[in-house]
Amino acid sequence: MLVEDYSHKRFTIAQIAAAAGVSIATVSKVINQRSDVSAATRARVERVIAERGYVTNRISVSLKKERMGLVNLVVPSLHAPSCLEILRGVEEMLPQAHLRLTLTCAHTAENDERQWLNSVIDGSVEGVVLVLAEETERYWHQLRTQGLPFVIIDRPGELGPNSPSVSTTHWAGGRAAVQYLHSLGHRHIGFILDSQAMSCTRDRLAGYRAALEEARIPFNADLIHYGSTTLNAGYVETGKLLDQDHPPTALLTETDEQALGAYRALHERGIRIPEEVSVISFEETILAHTITPSLTTIRQPLYEMGRTAVTMLQNLLEGKALNGTRVELATPLIERNSCGPRRRSHSLEDSSPDHRHQWQKNQIKGA
Structure with missing residues (x-):
């Protein structure tokens, strides 16, 4: 009789589920010693695990009730303030979920990616x-293939229906920013964006264009500039916008760092904020509070996104059904001191009072 030797193979939770004829969630329940699994099903899953030695250093620990509880947070950089805000939310939520953190800075090099994947699969990460800062579908496709639970924060591209994600209302934020600036009399609004490949960028631009259409303002492609999310990109692209024959009276940026670069470019040219040019950022990091004048933002709830992602991941690890695979958090306007009436009008009373009143209602006032 031919007996297959599994001793030198590694098996994923998905393969264990298929071999046992159960769902991945059921295997997770067995691993985590949940009581809501029948004795017969539990015995069948444990037998398959024992026979196939599924990632022994992960499963054997779990079955012994000595769960490591490690979660890997993958970020594009630790230099970006937005990533630090997300990290803060993740770190605060992990103890409540009885989980611990490992941190990885993502790289695009194939060898680095393979090394990361191997460490996740072969280690004790649950x-x-x-x-992710770009459309790297291969990351979550590989995780899904390996049967490892995951949650994506601020999806970089279009996800399938079974890919859990936490994002924000990017389209509504883009529309709200333009509506607010229009209420102050602005019609010539520049927009400094990241990559056209990013779905969040496309959504914000679509919201921007929708608000222009509602206000019957023609779309001007010359006012749309693309760069990275850095301070330098904000500085360079703002300079290009100011060099136009008809420079904008207001600027939108996708990050607070870009806004800081815009501040620098405006300051060097002796242009005052907000008296001559207004600035709004799509973020909400510590920079918004610390630069002068303080920065009006379309708030991205980065901290809450981190917390929500951990809650969703905990439910997946415990075999619980999610209320929905896609969560979108609201993006309110935080009004500070970087926006004012268009230059020709130096009083708020002259700039669309009805629209102004609409924005003052129910808005969160920043520090």
Whole structure:
């Protein structure tokens, strides 16, 4: 009789589920010693695990009730203030979920990616939270293939229906920013964006264009500039916008760092904020509070996104059904001191009072 030797193979939770004829969630329940699994099903899953030695250093620990509880947070950089805010939310929520953190800075090099994947699969990591700066579908496809639970924060592209994610209302934020600036009399609004490949960028631009259309303002492609999310990009692209024959009276940026670069470019040219040019950022990091004048933002709830992702991942690890695979958090306007009436009008009373009143209602006032 031919007996297959599994001793030198590694098996994923998905393969264990298929071999046992159960769902991945059921295997997770068995691993985590949940009581809501029948004795017969539990015995069948444990037998398959024992026969196939599924990632022994992960399963054997779990079955002995000595769960490591490690979660891998993958971020594009630790230099970006937005990533630090997400990290803060993740770190605060992990103890409540009885989980611990490992941190990975994502790289695009194939060898680095393979090394990361091997460390996740072969180690004691039980789940992954992904914050990706570009459309790298291969990351979550590989995790899904390996049967490892994951949640994506601020999806970089279009996800399938079974890919859990936490994002924000990017389209509504883009529309709200333009509506607010229009209420102050602005019609010539520049927009400094990241990559056209990013779905969040496309959504914000679509919201921007929708608000222009509602206000019957023609769309001007010359006012749309693309760069990275850095301070330098904000500085360079703002300079290009100011060099136009008809420079904008207001600027939108996708990050607070870009806004800081815009501040620098405006300051060097002797242009005052907000008396001559207004600035709004799509973020909400510590920079918004610390620069002068303080920065009006379309708030991205980064901290809450980190917390929500951990809650979703905990439910996946415990075999619980999610209320929905896609969570979108609201993006309110935080009004500070970087926006004012268009230059020709130096009083708020002259700039669309009805629209102004609409924005003053129910808005969160920043520090």
